[in-house]
Amino acid sequence: MKGSRAKELVLIALIQLLLVGAFFLSLRYRLGPLYEVVLIEPAGLIQQRPWMDFNGKQLKQGLFPLWNPHTGFGQPHLANIQTAVFYPLNFVVYILGSKFGYELWLFLRLWLGSFFLYLFLRKLKIFILPSLAGSFVWSLGGYGLWFMQLVELNSQILFPLLLFLFHNLAEQAKLKTFLLTILVGAVIILGGHPEPIFNSWLIGILYFMFRLFRQNMPVKIKLSRLVLLFLTAVLSSSLASLVLIPFFNYYPRCWTxxxxxxxxxxxxxxxxxxxxxxxxxxxxxxxxxxxxxxxxxxxxxxxxxxxxxxxxxxxxxxxxxxxxxxxxxxxxxxxxxxxxxxxxxxxxxxxxxxxxxxxxxxxxxxxxxxxxxxxxxxxxxxxxxxxxxxxxxxxxxxxxxxxxxxxxxxxxxxxxxxxxxxxxxPYINLNLKDIEKQEWLKEIKTDPDSKYYRIAFIGDPPAIAPNLCMMYGLNDIASSDALFPEKYVEKMMALNSISNDDLLSYFYPRYYFRLSETALLDDNISRLADEAGIKWLVGRDLSSKLGNNQMVSINRRGGFEIAILKKGQELKVDRAFLRLKMITAQDFRLGLWVSVSGLIMLCIFCIVGRMNVKKG
Structure with a gap:
């Protein structure tokens, strides 16, 4: 029985691999490289891709990516849970790069989402062929292909697997099922997006309780299963604490x-x-x-x-x-x-x-x-x-x-x-093709000061979308995210002369903080250099706004102008950001300790479980 079941799953996995691959390649052939094309919203390309690129570079250097110096005035990176630093599939991008690796990452998530859904459909006692067809509805129907670039899928592809394990755990409390549920639950948390994490766990817990209470078994056994459910949630959270603890401490310090x-x-x-x-x-x-x-x-x-x-x-x-x-x-x-x-x-x-x-x-x-x-x-x-x-x-x-x-x-x-x-x-054209060939980018990148000073992009759309500069080791004062340090928001409001009443209309619908044209007043240029550490302004028509200003020199590079501020300070983290950076490091150390403790507890469960099996 086990052999035939294994053959079935291997065959199904191959069929899904071929069909999902065919659909994926068909879409790529029609639209072009999916690391350049925005399918449903820009977040997948201006957040996930540069973040994963940064994660990979930091880890290859033997560093934990706790702090991102390249956006805003520096921002907590690992504490921003959506960076999903330790999500296992992201290591495909870390190893293979943010082009081929990114597209392979997209494909693997669709394929695994189909496979895990098939497992759950079979658990519901649906026949093989209907289960196979149903497994493609999520991945190749409206949702998977449209939303494949977004971080949400990290957790969502594991949702049917979590239900599969909860189904088994409610029926029979096996050690293997218990441990697998803990691991899958932890990976769902590491997936990075709070709302899919919450949805997966909430519906999963409700399904577990539904399966448990409809069974005819003694109350004591039902109570013991509820204890297992509680332990599953606690141990999953503890394994993911190296991310959860920094996030929970960072969130109250943010604007959203x-x-x-x-x-x-x-x-x-x-x-x-x-x-x-x-x-x-x-x-x-x-x-x-x-x-x-x-x-x-x-x-x-x-x-x-x-x-x-x-x-x-x-x-x-x-x-x-x-x-x-x-x-x-x-x-x-x-x-x-x-x-x-x-x-x-x-x-x-x-x-x-x-x-x-x-x-x-x-x-x-x-x-x-x-x-x-x-x-x-x-x-x-x-x-x-x-x-x-x-x-x-x-x-x-x-x-x-x-x-x-x-x-x-x-x-x-x-x-x-x-x-x-x-x-x-494509939802929107961000002109992502061959960005590295832009003349302004080449000039700034070769300048030794690019390690210490910031760039501000003027105009809409900007010369490069926010966050993408970090892929080239450049520091952009703009930032696209769901969470922003309150101190960063305050400084950007001051530079742009924005009041609290105007903040929402400034941020939405662009969904990112940037330097506005209103900040280019003559008496404000020195503030940009001295208080914000900006050396370069990049835009399409800066001459008309800054042509008479003695503090800048303007050069045209391709279709853009670069205004170089003649006075600027070395890129430094002020006390508020330095404190935030220190807090992030402390939280990570605490989270790492809790995660290791959770791993030790998991090992103890394994040892005790095996000993009981041998005694039995």
Whole structure:
């Protein structure tokens, strides 16, 4: 039995490797290198790629990447959990580089996501062929291909594996299952994005308890399983503490757009048809922006706003007509299916209700975690995951009726998936191709002062997107992130003469801090040099703004002008940033100690477990 099961999994893994690879290469052939093309939002290329490049360079030098000196005035790096420094798959990029390694990283996550989903579908006792088809819904449907560049997938690809292990642990408390669950739970945390981490653990725990309490077993055994669940969460967290402890201490010292009340933003319910036909904009909502000005008036202002006013632009990525037809078919057949499918159907309804801001589901944003979460977009993966489960169920039911009908539907299903590839178009052109050949970049990079001074890019779009300078060892005063040190925000507000009332409109929708043209006043240039350590300004038309200023000399390089400030101080960390840097190092040492302690506990469990087996 074990041999045939192993052969099945190897064969399935190979089929998935080939099909996911074919879809991936088809997309790359049409759009170009995926380390240059923005698929759904820029974060994957201007955050994850440069961060992983930096991680790899630091680790190769034998250093832990605790501090990033290249963005802003220096920022905690490892303490920013989204840098995912120790996520295992990221080592592919660290070893193979941020071009080939990055694309291989994208592909491997899609492939593994398919494989782990297949494992879970088989655990739900769905037949092989329907399970195989269902495993592609998440990776090759609307979600995986669209969002493959984002950090969220680090945790999301492991979500079905966590459910698989929780399913087993609830039924039978085996040491191997217990230890694997701890390890997978820890890797999910190391994945880096708080919301997918929270979602994976929350739904996983609920599923564990659902499986546990529907079984006919003594209360004592159920209580012992709950203790195992608690230990799993504690030990997973302890293993990931080298990241968690620095993050928890850094977060209160940060500014973020996620004000209380952010969780009340939602998608427009009229876009729900995007699930059926991907790539079609079913609604155009005015300027296509979040009404972030509501946040300054408190959570109650967002909650009390009209439905249209609190609507976010965007749509849930679609899975196609055939997949949705199978999903709806399964929903009408739930009475004849197992209770697990009813559990996931209820979760699907809840997640759709929250995402589309339907009362009473949206009231969840009154709760502490949800009030600041991006409830309008961070359930896409789980929604597509459950649709995959229901699709596989529908195909399994049809298989029990007729193989001929199933074959016809599968043909249409895969055709539908293939055409989804053609709905994917670049979200925005950041002009990332051949950046290293830019004349201004070559000039600044060869200047010995580039190690000590900063660059500020003027104009929109900038000569280079924020964070990308760190890939070339340059220091950009701009920064793109979800978390920013409060001291950095204060200094940027002062340089740009921005008040608290103007902060939200300055930051959104660009989603990064930068030097504005308003900072180029004659009496402000000395501040840029002396207080911010800026030596270079790069823009398309600096002569008209700075041509008469005696403190700068302007040179044209290609399509850009470089304004060199004649006075500047060596790049230094002021006391506030130096203290933050020291705190980050202290937190990492504490986190490392806790992680090692957790690893020792894991080893003790292994030893004790083996001894008990031998005695038995």
């Amino acid at each position: 757009l996620h004000y209380p009340g952010f969780g009340f933003f939602h998608l427009d319910i009229t876009t729900i048809f995007s699930l059926f036909v991907s790539g079609i904009n079913f609604v155009a909502r005015g300027p296509g922006k979040l009404a972030v000005e509501l946040l300054s008036r408190g959570a109650s202002a967002v909650f009390s706003a009209g439905y249209a006013e609190s609507t976010s632009p965007g749509m849930i990525p679609g899975v196609g007509l055939i997949t949705m037809a199978l999903t709806l078919f399964s929903l009408f057949r739930l009475k004849r299916a197992g209770s697990d499918f009813s559990f996931f159907s209820i979760v699907l309804i809840l997640l759709l209700g929250i995402t589309y801001g339907i009362a009473p589901f949206r009231w969840i944003a009154f709760l502490p975690w949800f009030k600041s979460a991006s409830n309008f977009k961070f359930y896409y993966s789980e929604i597509n995951f459950i649709i995959a489960i229901l699709t596989a169920l529908g195909l399994s039911i049809i298989l029990s009726w007729s193989r001929i009908i199933l074959s016809s539907i599968l043909f249409l299903f895969f055709i539908n998936l293939y055409f989804n590839v053609f709905t994917i178009k």
